[in-house]
Amino acid sequence: MKLLKLQRTMARAVMQPLTESERMQRHAPDGRSMRTYAASFIKPNDRLTSFERLEIYNRQYWFRLLSSMTEDFPGLRSVLGSRRFEAMCKAYLVDCPSRSFTLRNLGSQLESWLRKHSEWGGEKQGLALDIVRLEWADVEAFDGKAEPALQSEDLGAVDQATLRLKLQPYISLLDLQYPVDDLLLEVRKDDDGTDFASNAFQERRKRKRVQAVARLKPAKIFLVVHRIDNSVYFRRISAEEFAILLALRKGKTLARAIELALRKTSIQPNERAASVQQWFTNWADLGWFCQTANF
Amino acid sequence: MPANKFNGFTEYGIGIGLRAPHYDHILTRKPVVDWFEIISENFMIDGGRPLQILDQILEQYKVVQHGVSMYFGSAEKPNREHLRRLKELVKRTKTPWLSDHLCWGSVDGRYTHDLLPMPYTFEAAKLTAQKVHEVRDFLEIPLAVENVSSYAEFHVSEMTEWEFLNEVVERADCGILLDVNNIYVSSQNHNFDPLEYVNNIPAERVAQIHIAGHSKYRKYILDTHDHPVIDPVWKLYERAVQRAGHTATLLEWDDSIPSFQEVHDEALKANRFLASTLLAKAV
Numbered sequence: 421m422k423l424l425k426l427q428r429t430m431a432r433a434v435m436q437p438l439t440e441s442e443r444m445q446r447h448a449p450d451g452r453s454m455r456t457y458a459a460s461f462i463k464p465n466d467r468l469t470s471f472e473r474l475e476i477y478n479r480q481y482w483f484r485l486l487s488s489m490t491e492d493f494p495g496l497r498s499v500l501g502s503r504r505f506e507a508m509c510k511a512y513l514v515d516c517p518s519r520s521f522t523l524r525n526l527g528s529q530l531e532s533w534l535r536k537h538s539e540w541g542g543e544k545q546g547l548a549l550d551i552v553r554l555e556w557a558d559v560e561a562f563d564g565k566a567e568p569a570l571q572s573e574d575l576g577a578v579d580q581a582t583l584r585l586k587l588q589p590y591i592s593l594l595d596l597q598y599p600v601d602d603l604l605l606e607v608r609k610d611d612d613g614t615d616f617a618s619n620a621f622q623e624r625r626k627r628k629r630v631q632a633v634a635r636l637k638p639a640k641i642f643l644v645v646h647r648i649d650n651s652v653y654f655r656r657i658s659a660e661e662f663a664i665l666l667a668l669r670k671g672k673t674l675a676r677a678i679e680l681a682l683r684k685t686s687i688q689p690n691e692r693a694a695s696v697q698q699w700f701t702n703w704a705d706l707g708w709f710c711q712t713a714n715f
Numbered sequence: 716m717p718a719n720k721f722n723g724f725t726e727y728g729i730g731i732g733l734r735a736p737h738y739d740h741i742l743t744r745k746p747v748v749d750w751f752e753i754i755s756e757n758f759m760i761d762g763g764r765p766l767q768i769l770d771q772i773l774e775q776y777k778v779v780q781h782g783v784s785m786y787f788g789s790a791e792k793p794n795r796e797h798l799r800r801l802k803e804l805v806k807r808t809k810t811p812w813l814s815d816h817l818c819w820g821s822v823d824g825r826y827t828h829d830l831l832p833m834p835y836t837f838e839a840a841k842l843t844a845q846k847v848h849e850v851r852d853f854l855e856i857p858l859a860v861e862n863v864s865s866y867a868e869f870h871v872s873e874m875t876e877w878e879f880l881n882e883v884v885e886r887a888d889c890g891i892l893l894d895v896n897n898i899y900v901s902s903q904n905h906n907f908d909p910l911e912y913v914n915n916i917p918a919e920r921v922a923q924i925h926i927a928g929h930s931k932y933r934k935y936i937l938d939t940h941d942h943p944v945i946d947p948v949w950k951l952y953e954r955a956v957q958r959a960g961h962t963a964t965l966l967e968w969d970d971s972i973p974s975f976q977e978v979h980d981e982a983l984k985a986n987r988f989l990a991s992t993l994l995a996k997a998v
Binding site: 421422423424426427428430431434435460461462463465466467468470472473474476477480481484485488517518519520521522523524561562563564565566589590647650651 | 756759760761762763764765766767784789790791794796797819821822823824825826827828829831834836838839842866867868869870871904905906934935937
């Protein structure tokens with residue numbers, strides 16, 4: 421068997437989902453019995469059959485990838501429940517196997533995939549999508565690129581009509597239907613106590629999570645996922661602030677972004693200039709704007 | 716050999732893997748450690764805390780890069796984005812050599828994130844060596860390939876694992892990262908004599924040695940890096956340094972990671988065997 425053919429044959433088996441009891445399936449991807457399939461390219465030894473040897477890799481693959489998904493999406497796990505989350509991850513990974521050399525990117529397609537597979541979110545689909553967006557934004561903010569930042573004084577004498585400000589690449593702007601930032605922080609706080617392994621503790625923790633999800637009511641929020649001194653933070657902002665930042669990210673000029681954002685605002689006309697100025701000062705102080713050729 | 720062209724003519728001593736639970740201890744206590752090995756992929760990113768930590772470590776310690784997803788043995792071409800990011804990191808760390816595994820793990824652009832075993836064929840050796848060449852030409856740095864632990868063997872294999880390793884490194888003219896724990900694990904899983912393996916590798920190509928612990932199951936052994944090094948593995952290490960000399964040695968401990976001190980103390984046990992190589996040299 422040539423190298424490429426052997427690798428395709430083995431990879432198909434390794435990436436095939438495990439059974440409910442976390443064993444290798446009895447049937448191979450090509451319909452043959454897995455015993456025959458495994459024996460066609462793997463030698464048995466005095467202790468293990470070809471099937472059992474291949475199964476070691478099959479199980480390692482799924483344990484490793486599911487563990488990575490669990491680490492990256494603890495919030496979604498809380499929303500769906502552990503069993504449903506694991507089943508969803510399996511379905512996702514079958515449809516979207518890793519195409520990156522790093523596990524960091526494993527969840528990069530999850531939001532778009534979940535949108536098309538609303539059966540996993542069910543009644544909680546809106547909440548599930550919101551938390552996935554937040555958790556992926558968190559991954560991006562953790563190790564995304566940072567450009568040299570503009571300082572607030574740089575914004576003093578700019579021509580608003582032509583200036584296009586660029587946001588830091590690591591920043592995500594999220595318009596969410598649920599206050600999932602609170603939920604995620606609660607889930608994480610909860611996870612900090614993992615050294616405690618008693619059943620009673622695990623039960624209490626599970627109950628607490630279920631309660632946290634159950635009491636989460638829809639409430640539209642606008643969130644910036646950013647970082648300060650390399651720690652990730654979630655910052656809630658107003659609808660107007662969100663609209664300005666979104667317009668800037670889409671490449672609108674400063675003047676156009678402000679105009680679009682304030683079109684339907686309830687902020688009094690005499691307070692608008694001061695508000696806008698304060699926002700930009702805050703954002704610049706947080707290092708959200710990149711230096712561009714204009715500065 | 717202590718210093719050779721495969722490890723950039725360096726004389727590194729005993730290092731440990733740089734792992735997140737130890738960051739705080741290392742940065743605040745500044746323990747004396749010969750060198751740290753980093754998993755390249757953890758730092759092939761655009762920014763954020765991991766690179767900040769790495770830069771702080773680089774200010775005080777020697778760092779060597781070890782990769783887990785180059786997949787020299789995969790039949791497909793190297794991933795250009797992977798290579799670009801890896802080269803960027805090489806410039807940052809100034810690693811004198813770089814290692815990755817003699818295995819495959821991706822096919823048709825799909826990644827298993829595992830170190831899958833090679834079929835020991837001449838075709839595979841030729842393709843693997845070509846890929847090692849290509850990667851080294853791009854990175855412009857000495858490369859060493861590491862033997863992996865394996866749990867399966869293929870019908871198509873035409874030689875032993877050590878013969879395959881020799882075939883690849885001779886063709887590619889690259890170094891070996893000799894993992895004596897992996898040799899032990901595979902020897903138990905495939906019923907061969909691990910000493911025969913150590914005795915048959917080209918000692919002059921050994922750039923670095925890995926030691927680690929593993930987990931024993933009823934019918935096989937798994938390379939879990941979550942235990943101290945066992946005596947039979949130290950025996951292989953002793954033989955390896957008898958043959959290769961005072962070689963850069965690294966302890967891997969990746970799961971159920973104990974305190975920094977415990978990991979470092981375990982690594983420093985290698986000194987017992989390295990000292991004898993120095994004595995032999997003196998005599």
